[in-house]
Amino acid sequence: MIFHPRIRHLASKGPVFIGQGPILSTFxxxxxxxxxxxxxxxxxxxxxxSVAELTLAAMHHEDVHSLLPSxxxxxxxxxxxxxxxxxxxxxLMDRSQTDIAACRVFVCAEDGSTSVLLNGDDHIWxxxxxxxxxxxxxxxxxxxxxxxxARHLRFAFxxxxxxxxxVPALVGTGLRITFLIHLxxxxxxxxxxxxxxxxxxxxxxxxxxFPVDGKPAGNLFLISNRTTLGEREEDLGLRMTEVVxxxxxxxxxxxxxxxxxxxxxxxxxxxxxYGLLRNNYLIPxxxxxxxxxxxxxxxxxxxxxxxxxxxxxxxxxECQPAHLxxxxxxxxxxxxxxxxxxxxxxxxxxxxxxxxxxxxES
Amino acid sequence: MMLCQICKAxxxxxxxxxxxxxETNTLHICPECxxxxxxxEGNAANSHFHEMLERLTQAIANSAxxxxxxxxxxxxxxxxxxxxxxxxxxxxxWHAYKKNGKVGCAACYEQFSQVLLEDIELxxxxxxxxxxxxxxxxEQWHDPAxxxxxxxxxxxxxxxxxxxxxxxxxxxxxxxxxxxxxxGIEAELKSGDLxxxxxxxxxxxxxxxxxxxxxx
Numbered sequence: 001m002i003f004h005p006r007i008r009h010l011a012s013k014g015p016v017f018i019g020q021g022p023i024l025s026t027f028x029x030x031x032x033x034x035x036x037x038x039x040x041x042x043x044x045x046x047x048x049x050s051v052a053e054l055t056l057a058a059m060h061h062e063d064v065h066s067l068l069p070s071x072x073x074x075x076x077x078x079x080x081x082x083x084x085x086x087x088x089x090x091x092l093m094d095r096s097q098t099d100i101a102a103c104r105v106f107v108c109a110e111d112g113s114t115s116v117l118l119n120g121d122d123h124i125w126x127x128x129x130x131x132x133x134x135x136x137x138x139x140x141x142x143x144x145x146x147x148x149x150a151r152h153l154r155f156a157f158x159x160x161x162x163x164x165x166x167v168p169a170l171v172g173t174g175l176r177i178t179f180l181i182h183l184x185x186x187x188x189x190x191x192x193x194x195x196x197x198x199x200x201x202x203x204x205x206x207x208x209x210f211p212v213d214g215k216p217a218g219n220l221f222l223i224s225n226r227t228t229l230g231e232r233e234e235d236l237g238l239r240m241t242e243v244v245x246x247x248x249x250x251x252x253x254x255x256x257x258x259x260x261x262x263x264x265x266x267x268x269x270x271x272x273x274y275g276l277l278r279n280n281y282l283i284p285x286x287x288x289x290x291x292x293x294x295x296x297x298x299x300x301x302x303x304x305x306x307x308x309x310x311x312x313x314x315x316x317x318e319c320q321p322a323h324l325x326x327x328x329x330x331x332x333x334x335x336x337x338x339x340x341x342x343x344x345x346x347x348x349x350x351x352x353x354x355x356x357x358x359x360x361e362s
Numbered sequence: 363m364m365l366c367q368i369c370k371a372x373x374x375x376x377x378x379x380x381x382x383x384x385e386t387n388t389l390h391i392c393p394e395c396x397x398x399x400x401x402x403e404g405n406a407a408n409s410h411f412h413e414m415l416e417r418l419t420q421a422i423a424n425s426a427x428x429x430x431x432x433x434x435x436x437x438x439x440x441x442x443x444x445x446x447x448x449x450x451x452x453x454x455x456w457h458a459y460k461k462n463g464k465v466g467c468a469a470c471y472e473q474f475s476q477v478l479l480e481d482i483e484l485x486x487x488x489x490x491x492x493x494x495x496x497x498x499x500x501e502q503w504h505d506p507a508x509x510x511x512x513x514x515x516x517x518x519x520x521x522x523x524x525x526x527x528x529x530x531x532x533x534x535x536x537x538x539x540x541x542x543x544x545x546g547i548e549a550e551l552k553s554g555d556l557x558x559x560x561x562x563x564x565x566x567x568x569x570x571x572x573x574x575x576x577x578x
Binding site for chain 1: 481
């Protein structure tokens with residue numbers, strides 16, 4: 001068994017990236033440390049154990065627990081590599097904090113909307129995801145949870161620097177806001193690079209969500225804040241929402257232009273992507289992601305009648321390595337993943353009987 | 363005065379001895395003829411080469427000295443700086459922060475404030491926090507079981523240091539006493555594990571033992 005039963009259960013939950021239009025998801029993470037204890041990177045096991053117990057005790061207090069009624073906890077060292085990869089794919093764990101380290105504890109809500117990592121880079125790392133552009137709602141939820149925890153734990157706070165974190169780049173609010181955005185039309189028009197580069201001026205930063213050989217597979221990008229000091233959480237969130245909405249509008253405008261001017265080319269691209277996903281027997285992740293990106297463009301523009309955003313979001317998760325392993329319940333080689341990924345696409349786009357004919361008729 | 367064997371006009375100043383099949387032939391020539399026949403050039407080039415080699419070795423030796431000196435010159439102030447900037451609370455160094463981008467504890471912000479402030483101001487939106495602040499009253503240490511365990515762990519750290527000290531002083535009776543105390547506290551901590559694993563594939567005991575070994 002390569003998956004922890006709890007994590008396997010999470011994988012069966014619905015997708016998280018089902019935003020309307022180009023903005024697919026909002027992720028918020030908040031870093032906090034407990035006063036009087038060394039930060040995890042330099043602390044002894046004894047300190048880390050104390051931190052974990054203190055925080056979990058606080059989380060089991062009635063007022064905190066009522067905000068996370070269905071949470072469960074697992075020691076990090078009991079999670080397999082596949083478990084951790086799956087959590088990263090579901091946006092419940094940060095790629096940089098997946099290593100096994102002393103006294104790391106992973107806490108998660110059963111619906112997969114909230115996760116907490118104890119003794120990662122900082123003592124407490126709260127993480128929440130919401131579909132679409134939803135800073136306000138997600139921040140309200142997160143702030144409520146943080147305030148509840150702050151009633152029982154004294155967080156390391158400096159009157160000038162704000163909340164103290166192990167990485168000084170997060171000092172202040174300790175808040176990282178990230179939007180997942182899908183920008184295929186801007187990519188085709190060649191303006192995407194310029195637009196994303198200009199984010200730097202606003203103190204924001206962008207990165208490809210699936211970097212494959214330096215290229216952004218699937219036209220998916222993460223836009224996050226670079227700064228955490230000197231701006232209120234709400235102000236930052238609203239400012240970012242404005243920026244991201246403007247980019248999203250530009251993307252939609254470019255899409256409309258593309259469809260109006262070059263409808264045949266657009267339909268051709270959609271049809272080819274559909275054909276590729278529906279009729280292949282071996283497909284690598286990057287190729288699948290690129291085809292899925294065009295499928296999403298088609299679905300958003302009403303080209304595919306019976307292929308919804310929900311279907312798309314499910315396939316986006318299911319075609320990723322750890323989700324495939326979880327589905328097949330075994331470790332897979334890249335070749336096998338390509339095969340089962342193709343099988344899943346055929347099944348989804350043709351109907352269940354299509355997946356069974358694993359060999360093309362010669 | 364011997365004349366050049368080739369032009370028979372100029373005095374011969376170059377004497378070349380050649381040994382072919384055991385027979386010795388001597389050629390006495392003037393520099394001009396030697397030049398024409400490319401005979402003396404080899405020698406001249408050779409001498410140049412030797413000269414060059416010598417100069418080069420000297421230069422390398424000099425530059426190596428220079429580089430080493432430079433290194434020492436640079437290293438000295440850096441080392442001093444790093445020694446100056448050790449966090450008094452957690453012992454983390456400024457050097458380590460520069461290396462991995464992480465500070466060791468909350469107190470590092472005060473300890474390194476002179477240099478850290480520059481780093482922060484350079485990369486941040488502002489230099490003063492605005493936003494959420496912690497509540498004034500915190501019901502910390504509310505859970506007696508948790509605070510007791512934290513106390514026990516602090517005691518454990520203290521005892522472990524004592525054990526090392528006794529072993530170093532070869533006070534083995536005292537060391538044995540401390541060891542028993544440590545074992546008692548460890549057993550107590552183990553028995554009341556506050557982080558249960560739900561449907562855990564491994565027993566928590568095992569992992570705990572692993573953690574202990576690391577820290578000791």
